[in-house]
Amino acid sequence: MKHLTYLRYELLRTIRNRRFLIFSLTFPLILYLTVAGAHKNLSLDGISFPLYYLSGMAAWGSMTAVVSSGARIAQERSVGWTRQLRITPLRTSDYFIAKILSGYLMALFSIVVLALAGSIIGVRLSAVQWLTMLGLLLVGLIPFAILGILVGHLVSVDTLGPVIGGGTSLMALLGGAYGPLATGGVFLAVVKYLPSYWLVQAGKSALGGGNAWPAQAWIVLAVWSIVSARVAARVYRRDTARVQ
Amino acid sequence: MVTSESRTGGVVLSDLTKSYGEVQAVRGVTISIHPGETLALLGPNGAGKSTTIDMMLGLTRPDSGTVSLFGSSPAAAVQAGVVGGMLQTGSLLGYLSVRELVTMVASLYPHPLNVDEVLRLTGTTEIAERPTTKLSGGQTQRVRMAMALVADPELLVLDEPTAALDVEGRRDFWTAMRAVAARGKTVVFATHYLEEADAFADRIILMARGRIVADGPPTEIKARVGARTIRATLPGVDDTALSSLPGVMKADQRGDAFVLTCSDSASSDTALRALLLHYPQASDIEVRGAGLEEAFLDLTGDDGVESDEAPRP
Numbered sequence: 001m002k003h004l005t006y007l008r009y010e011l012l013r014t015i016r017n018r019r020f021l022i023f024s025l026t027f028p029l030i031l032y033l034t035v036a037g038a039h040k041n042l043s044l045d046g047i048s049f050p051l052y053y054l055s056g057m058a059a060w061g062s063m064t065a066v067v068s069s070g071a072r073i074a075q076e077r078s079v080g081w082t083r084q085l086r087i088t089p090l091r092t093s094d095y096f097i098a099k100i101l102s103g104y105l106m107a108l109f110s111i112v113v114l115a116l117a118g119s120i121i122g123v124r125l126s127a128v129q130w131l132t133m134l135g136l137l138l139v140g141l142i143p144f145a146i147l148g149i150l151v152g153h154l155v156s157v158d159t160l161g162p163v164i165g166g167g168t169s170l171m172a173l174l175g176g177a178y179g180p181l182a183t184g185g186v187f188l189a190v191v192k193y194l195p196s197y198w199l200v201q202a203g204k205s206a207l208g209g210g211n212a213w214p215a216q217a218w219i220v221l222a223v224w225s226i227v228s229a230r231v232a233a234r235v236y237r238r239d240t241a242r243v244q
Numbered sequence: 245m246v247t248s249e250s251r252t253g254g255v256v257l258s259d260l261t262k263s264y265g266e267v268q269a270v271r272g273v274t275i276s277i278h279p280g281e282t283l284a285l286l287g288p289n290g291a292g293k294s295t296t297i298d299m300m301l302g303l304t305r306p307d308s309g310t311v312s313l314f315g316s317s318p319a320a321a322v323q324a325g326v327v328g329g330m331l332q333t334g335s336l337l338g339y340l341s342v343r344e345l346v347t348m349v350a351s352l353y354p355h356p357l358n359v360d361e362v363l364r365l366t367g368t369t370e371i372a373e374r375p376t377t378k379l380s381g382g383q384t385q386r387v388r389m390a391m392a393l394v395a396d397p398e399l400l401v402l403d404e405p406t407a408a409l410d411v412e413g414r415r416d417f418w419t420a421m422r423a424v425a426a427r428g429k430t431v432v433f434a435t436h437y438l439e440e441a442d443a444f445a446d447r448i449i450l451m452a453r454g455r456i457v458a459d460g461p462p463t464e465i466k467a468r469v470g471a472r473t474i475r476a477t478l479p480g481v482d483d484t485a486l487s488s489l490p491g492v493m494k495a496d497q498r499g500d501a502f503v504l505t506c507s508d509s510a511s512s513d514t515a516l517r518a519l520l521l522h523y524p525q526a527s528d529i530e531v532r533g534a535g536l537e538e539a540f541l542d543l544t545g546d547d548g549v550e551s552d553e554a555p556r557p
Binding site: 003004005006009012013014016017076079080081083084086087088089090091 | 301302303322323324325327328329331333334335336337338339340344345347348349351352353354391395401
């Protein structure tokens with residue numbers, strides 16, 4: 001990343017975008033405090049409910065943050081800004097990296113705010129466990145960051161809201177972010193092919209033991225990342241070849 | 245890498261063609277632009293100006309033909325930061341102030357101008373702290389000019405930069421742009437405002453239907469079709485008598501006045517001498533060179549319908 005000033009303004013723009021802030025920060029936080037706050041002493045799958053739900057909300061909030069960041073490319077395309085950037089020395093890869101980094105910044109905010117809320121209502125983890133959770137979340141977000149860039153090239157500004165809102169909610173729902181999933185059967189076998197399932201598991205994996213990420217998690221995330229990146233690259237080339 | 249020696253090559257477009265499906269947007273355009281030259285691409289909507297500019301900037305790949313910017317490919321020249329541009333469409337990036345946006349763009353270039361200096365030059369100092377989304381059309385356009393100028397590019401490309409501006413806005417715009425051209429930069433701009441091309445460019449290329457129909461200095465463009473009219477008040481004279489004067493192509497009566505049309509300045513001189521010799525009572529005489537408007541209609545062979553729509557009020 002050669003252009004630090006550009007990155008700085010890109011981050012500044014992200015922080016100033018209130019709607020973005022509400023969806024990736026406020027919604028998961030409110031849901032977390034109301035649901036987990038009301039069931040502080042409950043325990044699910046052998047995990048305290050505040051931690052269980054923290055995993056889900058952190059996954060949902062951070063996923064929304066990185067997807068929205070890339071998807072904002074749709075808005076910048078629609079007003080001709082990406083064309084303007086293409087006649088500056090900024091490389092396309094740096095443009096995408098800035099989008100991913102600002103998405104990650106918001107994701108980090110979301111995770112930190114939820115973690116603080118979690119510790120207020122009784123989540124107790126060691127520093128190593130917190131860092132493991134954070135690390136796994138950041139890795140699990142990679143396919144979503146790439147999917148965001150893909151969405152930004154496929155979707156028009158009019159449909160951007162529903163696609164991000166609906167897409168991330170569906171991913172979160174199927175991944176088990178909102179509540180416990182079936183503990184076996186075909187459904188569970190299928191959702192284990194979704195990156196969101198493993199993103200939700202990141203928090204629980206932090207406790208180690210039986211809930212840690214298995215090889216399947218790494219493979220699913222890698223495949224989603226690679227496939228999304230290849231599709232996004234193809235869409236990007238098609239997009240720049242056409243007159244706008 | 246663009247070296248100072250290769251920059252002497254200027255901008256060379258060779259035999260460019262580009263089609264979009266059935267539509268042949270550009271059909272064989274060859275232009276060589278010297279460093280420091282100010283060139284106007286003039287033509288009605290659909291003439292191929294924007295497509296030519298997009299190919300010049302590397303935004304669109306030509307079907308055939310080549311583009312060389314100071315000896316490099318468009319992509320390499322853009323990477324080297326020697327190109328600045330104002331595209332036809334596009335609003336500003338939100339969630340930034342004007343100053344922040346211009347600073348952000350400046351940071352992408354290797355040798356940008358001072359941001360405050362550029363804001364002053366483009367008349368945007370007063371709105372520098374305002375959000376980019378809360379500007380009028382004219383202010384937005386001036387900010388876009390600031391973004392193009394702050395790069396301090398060797399080649400400045402402007403695609404219909406004043407299309408959204410009123411008369412006063414256009415004048416301010418070109419006043420600022422003159423200061424840039426005076427620094428020896430190469431400027432290429434597309435316009436369908438004929439008076440703008442005439443007033444600002446060293447050279448005009450007229451385009452119509454994807455082709456170049458004329459290329460030369462504004463005076464030469466006018467001279468090539470250079471019809472001139474002589475208007476004189478001359479009561480009680482027959483228009484057939486006037487149309488037989490040397491140099492006159494046709495004579496039209498307008499009440500007590502006549503309008504004599506001549507093919508060029510030499511014939512209008514001849515006609516004027518003959519008019520004064522034979523009709524010394526002629527008064528209120530006015531000789532006018534044809535504007536680019538007429539040259540445009542003549543050269544492009546348009547029936548006028550399309551061109552009537554082209555210049556926006």
